[in-house]
Amino acid sequence: MGKTSSNALALIPFAIFILLFIGSGILTGDFYKMPVLVALFVAILVALAMNRKADFQTKVSQLTEGGGHPNIILMVVIFLLAGAFAAVASGMGAVESTVNLGLTYLPGGWMVVGLFVIGCFISISMGTSTGTVVALAPIGVGVAEQTDLGLALVMGAIVSGAMFGDNLSVISDTTIAAVRTQGTEMKEKFKANFLIVLPAAIITAVIFAIITADASATLEENYTYSFVEILPYLGVLGFAIAGINVIYVLIGGIIFAGAVGLALGKFSGMEFVTLVGDGFANMQTLAMIAILLGGLVELIRKNGGIEFLLQAVSKRVRSNRGGEFGIAGIVAAVNLSTANNTISIITAGPLAKQISDEYGIEGRRSASILDIFSSSIQGLIPYGGQILAVAGVASISPVAIVPFCIYPMLTVLSGLLAIVFRYPKFTVHKKTRKLKKVS
Template structure:
């Protein structure tokens, strides 16, 4: 391993200072768009190491940006956006939610919301989309039953993070598997058995807290089973191991067909909903930011690695980690810290992924285990931090229907993200050391 240099990490430090500093200064962690902070960090990386010419540095940057895994990841982001825009326009979200609530026994109201959120987030691959779809319904359940509004919304966030972590069309899964070079289905199996106990205990906790109360949902719960088909196509196709490109294309085509036949998507609007959703902000357009960020981050990481930053982290971890399990704990800590700092689990995975890959190769950890750890521990913190998009969207969704709930009020009910972290640590401590298959 080359001699590492702390100075090689300067671009990452600059990004964190800018991003966190602007959030504290303006009391808004989205005051500075992440892409702006990353571009400044890239400029800093290009200024470093004056012994190398600018052309040489740009060559490193563009080679890293054009990496096969990075480009594949970006293409999948775009296809995931197309499916999201089409399926929402087709009315699949509303029908899926109403169907679940229509058949739900009265004794499992809040636990049922968690389960529905799990299903939708796995099918949609987006936690924010799930929260946006279900928060108004969760508020309605709380209003009509007397349950804590924060608890009902907490159940939505818990379920949303379940799918964000596990869904094979989630951008976090895409980023984790592509940065580690493993198959999505292998990561899913590795990940699923780690977090399953957390989901089961979460259901039990919600049943204990709210299961003894009766409720009677009043309102329109009309649903159309025909509109649920796109979700089933994506979910089943992903679980049986279809290529993610095939899954997303089938889901998008199925959504368009269902929308046109059911009258929710005018024939003339087919391409519009794919490109920008029903509100002009969804669809493929909603993936522009994360696609651009992924490319820029890849370039930054390329220079960070070239300037010895990653080798410095590796040597630092190596001094403190002597075992395979210790290295896994190091990856968990690394991904956690980056997510807390960036408030975006996909960005955190994109940033930490190359470093985690080097650690896993150094300590002989299977790529599927590393991908699972990255996704689990970034999702843990993304589902808890009050300045993350998930809790901010949950709070805003409640406000949209006239209920004031702050992110801090929801945090005590975020059982699943907390338990997911506990299960992740236990899986590392009490499982046999994972070994990659090396020749």
């Protein structure tokens, strides 16, 4: 099969989607005016009308191929299971008890910082940002309801914590993809990556502490909680930290929460089944967005849009530092277009490797740059799976959450500063001395 030719016009459908989804919200002041699915479907129709060399049936097949990609379907399954777990856990009192426990021992101003830190810990242990946000989002909603903290702020803290581990965990798909495409070792990439993003994580915690310093609970009375009702969340978090597959974690969480709810008389067997069904229903729109967006991206790729982005950035590289900026720009551009950081690394990885070899960039360095900029962009786009997931649980606009995704913003800054100041500096291995001198 021949290589896809570059075509800037192939990006028009994606531009239309952004204009309809975000532009209409900016113009009207209401991001709910334009439903995401409608904007997405209009963009797909435009994409299908392009590329006259292919017949309509072929283009439809490309659409379904993209929507049915294993990563997309896995995301859909996770969304549905997360919705079911959230509904069952809420129905048996887990969310309320967990929030009340936190309010009992933590001042209101520390709840957001606590959620961010817990998100960091879970995501680096679990290796998935999506699994982290769906586990913490229901708790975040409860925290916002019991305090004067805004829903968007709390959800932003959860997304921030989730992206920390997504970028660093040794079992994360993005980390594995970055290491494999750049031909380096996991431990070397982790060291370089950690030193770059640690300041961003610390500053993020400080910022959340400052902006929520005056937060307080809306009620002055003592908060009651039941430790037994908290067990399902402790179980989910515990298995997540142990690195168990997120599918097993969520299925186990649903069963565990259902068992506790039945034992405590919170609901009957049929009511438990209804809660599971309601949880699935709550995530149906989100699942459709993921499938249709995957189909749109595949149409754009087949029409040459992704190839255009790769070539547009890479041809401007002229030096070692320019090569690093080029790698960052390539993976960021692809991630903006695909809304999937793992796919963006796999797509941009081979070209990043070529640039690294040409301009003497170490593998651990290029792998870190790939992972940092893909994960940070993923944590900032309102049509990305992570923000869509928390927005779905919180029933708010995903655009409203973006300004509070502080950690992804700071990792972009940290990554850029690391390139400018060549931080961190490691001893160059003998095998890299044959590469071009740093300019």
